[in-house]
Amino acid sequence: MPDLLIELFSEEIPARMQARAAEDLKKRMTDALVEAGLTYAGAAAFHTPRRLCLTVHGLLAESPLVREERKGPRVDAPEKAIEGFLRGAGLTRDQLEEREEKKGKVFFAVIEKPGRPAAEIVAEELEKIIRNFPWPKSMRWGAGSLRWVRPLHSILCILTDEEGARVVPMDIDGIVAGDTTEGHRFMAPGRFKVRSFEDYDAQLKRRFVVLDAAERADAIWQEATNQAFAAGLEVVEDKGLLAEVAGLVEWPVVLMGEIGADFLHLPPEVLQTSMKEHQKFFSVKNPKTGRIERFVTVANRETADNGATILAGNQKVLSARLSDAKFFWDNDLRIAKDAKMQPWRDHLAHVTFHAKLGSQAERIERIAALAAQLAPALSADAGLAEEAARIAKADLSSEMVYEFPELQGLMGRYYAEAAGFAPEIAAACEEHYSPLGPTDDVPTAPVSATVALADKLDTLTGFWAIDEKPTGSKDPFALRRAALGVIRILMQHGTKLAMTPVFTSCHDLSADTAADLLSFFHDRLKVHLRDEGIRHDVIDACLAMEGNDDLVALVARARALQAVLSTEDGENLVQGFKRANNILTKEEEKDGVAYEFGADPKFAEAAEETALFNALEAAKPKLDAANAAEDYAAAMETLATLRAPIDAFFEAVQVNTDNAVVRRNRLNLLSTIRSTVLKVADLTRIEA
Amino acid sequence: MQPEEDLPGAAGRCGSGPLTLRTPARNQAPDPGRPRSVRYVKGMDMSETRIEKPRSFQEIILRLQAYWASKGCAVMQPYDMEVGAGTFHPATTLRSLGSKPWAAAYVQPSRRPTDGRYGENPNRLQHYYQYQVLIKPSPPDLQDLYLGSLQAIGIDMELHDIRFVEDDWESPTLGAWGLGWEVWCDGMEVSQFTYFQQVGGHDCHPVSGELTYGLERLAMYVLGIDHVMDMPYNDPQAPIALKYGDVFRQTEEEYSRWNFDVANTEVLLKHFEEAEAECEAILAQEHVDPKTGKRIVMAHPAYDQCIKASHLFNLLDARGVISVTERQAYIGRVRALAKKCADAFVQTEAGGWAPETAA
CATH class of the missing domain: 3.30.930.10 (Bira Bifunctional Protein; Domain 2)
Incomplete structure (x- = not known):
């Protein structure tokens, strides 16, 4: 049983693509082998910056013979039918067998597919895989048309058994498979011959290549933590960075360096962002002070000076980067302290937010006005909220945020603190962007939440006003995210807010546009509540009610309805209601009358009928009170009390009696049921 | 930002x-x-x-x-x-x-x-x-x-x-x-x-x-x-x-x-528009020069105007008068010029055009 070894050797593969590519190679190749009849004992894939490798051991030397029988037409069938059968089977007449069947003599074709040697199958399948490899991004190079992630230089493809290794013959656009590869680019250049996977792995290690990425990552983490520990420090864990760095080197060499004393006072986020994003450095912190004092970089080679030159170089690069950051920080702090961030705010007047929506400064003024208006609903101080809104985006003009956009908000907080603004305002600078995604926290501080809400509402109404709504998968201004943010803020703070007046006041939305925006919110809300397990028909039943632009009230109603529907009373009430509604609708249609005159108890005949009258009469004030208090649980409870009398009524009474007066009165009674129930929720929308 | x-x-x-x-x-x-x-x-x-x-x-x-x-x-x-x-x-x-x-x-x-x-x-x-x-x-x-x-x-x-x-x-x-x-x-x-x-x-x-x-x-x-x-x-x-x-x-x-404080943004904006118009005007010419009777596709002169527009955009950007949303529109305008210049260049001999392959 031979072992298969494949190595695809290319120019440097992006770190983020390597692991997935190795998996894809393994899956596609092993699937194809099995499909072709070649089973195997085991397989493993590896990746380094320059190679993808697959080893398959215990592979069948050739695929098994396959015998297939096909039943054909009867011997006396028309010539055309027989010819067609021969064509399909790829045989001639004399190769067919005749067999006696119940219905007479029938032709049989016996097709034998001989087994094929593994090398042939591997060559065929590997070529297909290379030509159709699922790289996230691939490219052409030179004058060829082959695509790979970066230029593909060589293919090593051998089958090894007791007799030794044999190259699998194949040629893809001039790249001829062989049994050689290269070691480390700088530490061991030149090609060498490989006999098996074990030989490959061992020879690579001698040539300064650690084949296994997990082994490289472990070595990096071990060495980094050891070096940090020896200095009484600890490495800030970052699994993503570790995996990335392990994908940038074949021979990891960990070097720890110092961050210049000049930079230690920079905010830790600035240090970390700068080191990670630009340099792929790990941060090393002093556990006593929490400050980041050193960095760890991972080189791809050993040097005669034990990395001294490399470390000095990296340290210099970092110093230059951090000098920039420090320059920005110092300049920014001066503007924050001396001018209370005013120049930045002035500058925003010259920055267009959107051609049709004016400048950032104009937008901020709108947000400030809206924040003042919304503040009471969130128990925030209106003056503070308004001021916070005016300050919150000032850092967009700061040099640090221009350089590191990902630090927006956070820098605002530092600068607002330095400027001496109230802590609530400083917090709002950072928090008003939240929640950014479904997992991001909603700001809890009232001022922050108010500014966040005003910001998002202004964005939404603004883009609705200029008709730039999300369509399909396109949502360039992240409006869905903004709407979900509004919903989550309102829910978390239990903020009662009628949205329609806000929409119309913000950007003078027309009634139609405001209704459209509200229905966008309703759609987002449905998605949000579905995750909570609330049924869509329950939401629809509540959406049909008055005041559906108060999302908190809407949700409270939906939750209460969902709760009552899960009880036996609730479930039966829906049945009773639907029965009443169906009969009523049908009779109203037939008679061409709306039975809304009010029923009169004096025409009640059965005791059950009177009981229903009484129950409806008793429920009415309770429902009105509960509705007025927005106590939807109480309203639902009251509604549930109607279940028994309604059931009993239908049990005992026939609505459509011969007595026209009684019939009319009963239909009017059904109408009362309907109108009473509809005060709480539109149960017609509840699905059975 | x-x-x-x-x-x-x-x-x-x-x-x-x-x-x-x-x-x-x-x-x-x-x-x-x-x-x-x-x-x-x-x-x-x-x-x-x-x-x-x-x-x-x-x-x-x-x-x-x-x-x-x-x-x-x-x-x-x-x-x-x-x-x-x-x-x-x-x-x-x-x-x-x-x-x-x-x-x-x-x-x-x-x-x-x-x-x-x-x-x-x-x-x-x-x-x-x-x-x-x-x-x-x-x-x-x-x-x-x-x-x-x-x-x-x-x-x-x-x-x-x-x-x-x-x-x-x-x-x-x-x-x-x-x-x-x-x-x-x-x-x-x-x-x-x-x-x-x-x-x-x-x-x-x-x-x-x-x-x-x-x-x-x-x-x-x-x-x-x-x-x-x-x-x-x-x-x-x-x-x-x-x-x-x-x-x-x-x-x-x-x-x-x-760059930061003096460049007249109105002038820059005007130049941008002029470069854009000139580029398009050059490319709108017939391929055959009426004076010499030769086929002369003016890809390079047109591309010069595209380069100008691009640099003027950079200057406007440095003056801080272009917003995040607007810059997309400007970039799109320069790109439109670059594409037209590329279309023109492949119509020239240096761009691989040959009389026999032309339909």
Whole structure:
């Protein structure tokens, strides 16, 4: 049983693509082998910056013979039918067998597919895989048309058994498979011959290549933590960075360096962002002070000076980067302290937010006005909220945020603190962007939440006003995210807010546009509540009610309805209601009358009928009170009390009696049921 | 607020610092246990030559010129217009289009108005130099050729950590993209290395390999200089030794002031629109010149106007009058011009057009 070894050797593969590519190679190749009849004992894939490798051991030397029988037409069938059968089977007449069947003599074709040697199958399948490899991004190079992630230089493809290794013959656009590869680019250049996977792995290690990425990552983490520990420090864990760095080197060499004393006072986020994003450095912190004092970089080679030159170089690069950051920080702090961030705010007047929506400064003024208006609903101080809104985006003009956009908000907080603004305002600078995604926290501080809400509402109404709504998968201004943010803020703070007046006041939305925006919110809300397990028909039943632009009230109603529907009373009430509604609708249609005159108890005949009258009469004030208090649980409870009398009524009474007066009165009674129930929720929308 | 990297060859864009090449390294004997090939450069005269450390900015440029000339590139001169990067030179943008082989290397003065720091920042300049190499089709040993060029300017591979880190290049203004890397030397980006896939909306067949070196940064690193203005421009032993600052400090100051605060934005905006209109007017002409009766597609004059529009956009950007949303629209307008110029260039002989293939 031979072992298969494949190595695809290319120019440097992006770190983020390597692991997935190795998996894809393994899956596609092993699937194809099995499909072709070649089973195997085991397989493993590896990746380094320059190679993808697959080893398959215990592979069948050739695929098994396959015998297939096909039943054909009867011997006396028309010539055309027989010819067609021969064509399909790829045989001639004399190769067919005749067999006696119940219905007479029938032709049989016996097709034998001989087994094929593994090398042939591997060559065929590997070529297909290379030509159709699922790289996230691939490219052409030179004058060829082959695509790979970066230029593909060589293919090593051998089958090894007791007799030794044999190259699998194949040629893809001039790249001829062989049994050689290269070691480390700088530490061991030149090609060498490989006999098996074990030989490959061992020879690579001698040539300064650690084949296994997990082994490289472990070595990096071990060495980094050891070096940090020896200095009484600890490495800030970052699994993503570790995996990335392990994908940038074949021979990891960990070097720890110092961050210049000049930079230690920079905010830790600035240090970390700068080191990670630009340099792929790990941060090393002093556990006593929490400050980041050193960095760890991972080189791809050993040097005669034990990395001294490399470390000095990296340290210099970092110093230059951090000098920039420090320059920005110092300049920014001066503007924050001396001018209370005013120049930045002035500058925003010259920055267009959107051609049709004016400048950032104009937008901020709108947000400030809206924040003042919304503040009471969130128990925030209106003056503070308004001021916070005016300050919150000032850092967009700061040099640090221009350089590191990902630090927006956070820098605002530092600068607002330095400027001496109230802590609530400083917090709002950072928090008003939240929640950014479904997992991001909603700001809890009232001022922050108010500014966040005003910001998002202004964005939404603004883009609705200029008709730039999300369509399909396109949502360039992240409006869905903004709407979900509004919903989550309102829910978390239990903020009662009628949205329609806000929409119309913000950007003078027309009634139609405001209704459209509200229905966008309703759609987002449905998605949000579905995750909570609330049924869509329950939401629809509540959406049909008055005041559906108060999302908190809407949700409270939906939750209460969902709760009552899960009880036996609730479930039966829906049945009773639907029965009443169906009969009523049908009779109203037939008679061409709306039975809304009010029923009169004096025409009640059965005791059950009177009981229903009484129950409806008793429920009415309770429902009105509960509705007025927005106590939807109480309203639902009251509604549930109607279940028994309604059931009993239908049990005992026939609505459509011969007595026209009684019939009319009963239909009017059904109408009362309907109108009473509809005060709480539109149960017609509840699905059975 | 993310500043769009609308221009390629960011080697001069990011404020990464210079590095010192350790001088003691020169005196160390090569480690006999290590392969020798990378300590020496083969190819310039076919013998193994010990590379001396260059002494000045211009010497680094001259060595790159000599190196790439020895590898068969046509050494071109800078394009005589204001551009944001070496890629804008027609020797790259236009010549990467079409089927004709091409190999060129040149220095290109590049202007990034927003990067002006009045000559005070050690690493940032609004005017700097890029070294640009473009070879079509990209040769299979382009990485090795590139590493050879680093050795030629005195970077010792045995002591430094050279890495190819993913960096896909996209130029929204040129309607171009490619895949490649930024090349790191000891954590510093010293070059961009790109295989062009598309330029001006056209698929590149064959593919060009493009190398862009940020010359100041690279030179500061090789020469061990901390502030760009302190870098020797010519030989420090020359009778009149000039530093980079002697040549450029004053102009950095002058242009920074003009770029940021003085440039008349209305005039710039008007020029932008004029360049745009002229570009389109040029391309709207009949292919056959009525005067000479010859077929003359004016791809290059049109492309000059596209370059102008692009630079005017950069100036407007530096004046801070273009918002995040507006800049997309401006970039789109320049891209539309670049695409039309590319369409025109492939209608010329240099762009692979031949009378017999024309329908």
